[in-house]
Amino acid sequence: MQACSKSSGGDDGKQTNTQFDRKGLLTNMSTNIILPAYTSFQASASALNDAVVAFNASPDAAKLTAAQTAFVAAYKQWQSTSEYDFGPANQANFRVNINTYPADITQINTNIISNTYNPALLANLAAKGLPAIDYLLFGVGTDNASILAQYTADAKAANRKTYLAALALEIKTSATSVLSTWNSSYKATFLAADGTDVGSSLGQLVNQLVYDYEILKNYEVGVPAGTQSMGTTYPQKVQAYYSKISLQLALLHIQAMQNLYMGKDGLGLDDYLINVNAKYSDGRLLNDVIKAQFATATAKLQALTDPLADNIRTNPGAVTAAYTELQKLTVLLKTDMTSSLGILITFGDNDGD
Amino acid sequence: MISKTFKNWFFEPIHIAPLAVLRIAFGVIMFISTIRFMLRGWVEAFYVKPRFHFTFYGFDWVKPLGEIGMYALFMLMVVCTLLIAAGLLYRLAAALFFLSFTYVELIDKTTYLNHYYLVSIIAFLLILVPANRYFAVDAWLKPQLKVVHVPAWCVNIFRLQLVMVYFFAGLSKINYDWLIAAMPLRIWLPASSQLWLIGGLLTQLWVAYLFSWFGMIFDLLIGFFLLSNRYRKWAYLFVLVFHIVSGWFFKIGMFPYIMIFVTLVFFSAETQLRIIAWIRLLLFIKSDSKEAGRTYKPSIIPSKLIFTVLIIHFVLQLILPFRFVFYPGKLYWTEEGYRFSWRVMLMEKGGTAFFHVKDPTTGRSNEIINSQYLTQFQETMMATQPDMILQYAHFLANEYKQHGIKDPIVTAESYVTLNGSGSRLYIDTTVNLTRERETLFGHRKWIRPFIDKN
Numbered sequence: 001m002q003a004c005s006k007s008s009g010g011d012d013g014k015q016t017n018t019q020f021d022r023k024g025l026l027t028n029m030s031t032n033i034i035l036p037a038y039t040s041f042q043a044s045a046s047a048l049n050d051a052v053v054a055f056n057a058s059p060d061a062a063k064l065t066a067a068q069t070a071f072v073a074a075y076k077q078w079q080s081t082s083e084y085d086f087g088p089a090n091q092a093n094f095r096v097n098i099n100t101y102p103a104d105i106t107q108i109n110t111n112i113i114s115n116t117y118n119p120a121l122l123a124n125l126a127a128k129g130l131p132a133i134d135y136l137l138f139g140v141g142t143d144n145a146s147i148l149a150q151y152t153a154d155a156k157a158a159n160r161k162t163y164l165a166a167l168a169l170e171i172k173t174s175a176t177s178v179l180s181t182w183n184s185s186y187k188a189t190f191l192a193a194d195g196t197d198v199g200s201s202l203g204q205l206v207n208q209l210v211y212d213y214e215i216l217k218n219y220e221v222g223v224p225a226g227t228q229s230m231g232t233t234y235p236q237k238v239q240a241y242y243s244k245i246s247l248q249l250a251l252l253h254i255q256a257m258q259n260l261y262m263g264k265d266g267l268g269l270d271d272y273l274i275n276v277n278a279k280y281s282d283g284r285l286l287n288d289v290i291k292a293q294f295a296t297a298t299a300k301l302q303a304l305t306d307p308l309a310d311n312i313r314t315n316p317g318a319v320t321a322a323y324t325e326l327q328k329l330t331v332l333l334k335t336d337m338t339s340s341l342g343i344l345i346t347f348g349d350n351d352g353d
Numbered sequence: 354m355i356s357k358t359f360k361n362w363f364f365e366p367i368h369i370a371p372l373a374v375l376r377i378a379f380g381v382i383m384f385i386s387t388i389r390f391m392l393r394g395w396v397e398a399f400y401v402k403p404r405f406h407f408t409f410y411g412f413d414w415v416k417p418l419g420e421i422g423m424y425a426l427f428m429l430m431v432v433c434t435l436l437i438a439a440g441l442l443y444r445l446a447a448a449l450f451f452l453s454f455t456y457v458e459l460i461d462k463t464t465y466l467n468h469y470y471l472v473s474i475i476a477f478l479l480i481l482v483p484a485n486r487y488f489a490v491d492a493w494l495k496p497q498l499k500v501v502h503v504p505a506w507c508v509n510i511f512r513l514q515l516v517m518v519y520f521f522a523g524l525s526k527i528n529y530d531w532l533i534a535a536m537p538l539r540i541w542l543p544a545s546s547q548l549w550l551i552g553g554l555l556t557q558l559w560v561a562y563l564f565s566w567f568g569m570i571f572d573l574l575i576g577f578f579l580l581s582n583r584y585r586k587w588a589y590l591f592v593l594v595f596h597i598v599s600g601w602f603f604k605i606g607m608f609p610y611i612m613i614f615v616t617l618v619f620f621s622a623e624t625q626l627r628i629i630a631w632i633r634l635l636l637f638i639k640s641d642s643k644e645a646g647r648t649y650k651p652s653i654i655p656s657k658l659i660f661t662v663l664i665i666h667f668v669l670q671l672i673l674p675f676r677f678v679f680y681p682g683k684l685y686w687t688e689e690g691y692r693f694s695w696r697v698m699l700m701e702k703g704g705t706a707f708f709h710v711k712d713p714t715t716g717r718s719n720e721i722i723n724s725q726y727l728t729q730f731q732e733t734m735m736a737t738q739p740d741m742i743l744q745y746a747h748f749l750a751n752e753y754k755q756h757g758i759k760d761p762i763v764t765a766e767s768y769v770t771l772n773g774s775g776s777r778l779y780i781d782t783t784v785n786l787t788r789e790r791e792t793l794f795g796h797r798k799w800i801r802p803f804i805d806k807n
Contacts, residue, residue, distance in 0.1 A: 342544030
């Protein structure tokens, strides 16, 4: 038996055989990427809440613009926060509570008219969070003057202000709670689970990276461009339809994912793939292929312009081209990367055999 | 001479103790296993939540029973495992357990595992033997049932089954990927490098080779060593170490413990009686003074029937693992003839599948978001298994027909990586899968060949 193991030299003498520092990767990601993201998002959600409170106290054009600016800042920061929907974020259903879109305008208006809002109600998922505020701050009128009128002259102005305030506060509260759980206890839990199974931190991180990436591909680009509706486009289904920053957000989103993949300047999934000498089917290093595909997909997105909804109406071909490149990256992250690292990707786990 | 050995193997009266111990061991381990399955929320996740199930060929009629029905079925299994262990209403309990367990397994091939298949087989074989005639509540309530000796086949069928399981598992490891490339252990072992004490070793390539070769030799030989009086104790020690270590490294659930429990059947009557004495001590059951008893003699007609069933069963067991030779292409890639063959832990395979539904009248098409129809577990398993891809394509065609699209064209664009090969196109994307039919043993021509480019 010993002779056997000696005689088989293997087909790949270049394997490094050094142990990859998974704990180091988790430390880097939590310290330098995830916690800063939560901290910034909490700050921007808090600023948004303050701006809304100030606007509600005495609505005027300047305070409306200030609230809109605070909203854009928060939505941008959200793009590098949505990926980590495990642990405290998962407990709080953070992603669906903050960013379920397209916003349900009918439900929002029903809530305003009745002056009731139950945040726990499933029907309110699409009537809350950033997409609802997107509508309330940018979509209730054709320009800022008519939007302002909805908060001053309109018969339901008081109700509308109450609703806007409730939504802004809800985001701030849940952002604060997720951040404080990470700071107080979850970081230690995260660092301790340094295996590769479904419950491990790396397993959850990669699962959520892939999951969030599919949201980007499907809901920020694919669905509005008609890939799931027999070619019929739905431009109004884009993220941030009313504030018209959909493409900016998509670019920030993919950048955030690349950042996580690279581990910013420290240990990342790229280093891990290099360590295990993972190859693509054509023999190139998998890490090189993934980095190149991030670049290609980003370039295709950059070829589009905001408002993305207008691009979908006028130049659907370019949007579909971006979608195709995004799809290739799905395969690389979901299949090649996880398989090379032996990471289990299924949420509903089961015994292997 | 040979015929005499053969005859002994079947009819020599031997002590019934191994059967009683097997009955208890199987009942106890399946009790734990069933409870564990429920506690993990898997009844809900696998049999209540999914809106579509991947049934086995010819078993389309097997349907989940709804939430209450599924939990009732699992509770029935729990009760049966206890009855089996106690040896109360034994044959009925064994039959009900076999039927309910197998029914659950047939609902969805997503959850197929070789050791579930083994559980079904052992449960089936247990129905055929009088394991309740000794150290059992049945025999205590009805002393005339009690026997001390049974024809050897009653015990030997279990030993034969287990030898086959190990041996075929060993045979399947004799291939390039496992022995020469040390795949998939070369990927899996470093993934456990966080383990205490030995974690660092697991990233060493030579360790992957050592485990691969040792695993192959262990599986090939262990069954025969367990049969030998001389080496049995050492062999069982190897069984313990092998299964505990693999259970520690890999996420394989109850499998190691099931094997550790059922391989007890190899031990001699003496050892089994010692185990029984130990259980008596543990449960404060006073020992039976009248050891001398009758030999079990099944009546002629049922025993003829049992032999016929056993012969068919073991012939099938012998043939099924070899059916793969009739298919072209790489077995791990096509998985034609892969299941029901004791191929365990051989592949690191992953895939992503995109399905497109096209309306032939408008020429417009849709990409499917799989999570709208499948659980993530189903989606993951489906992406790498052609029969499941076909079933899902047919399901999608039906969905779209109901939405008013006549003759939808369904194509699959699946990218699969196998043992570190890197992802490559798996299914011919030009084939309209709604036109392809699943057959029992037919070859699926629409699987693209695996071409090793490295």
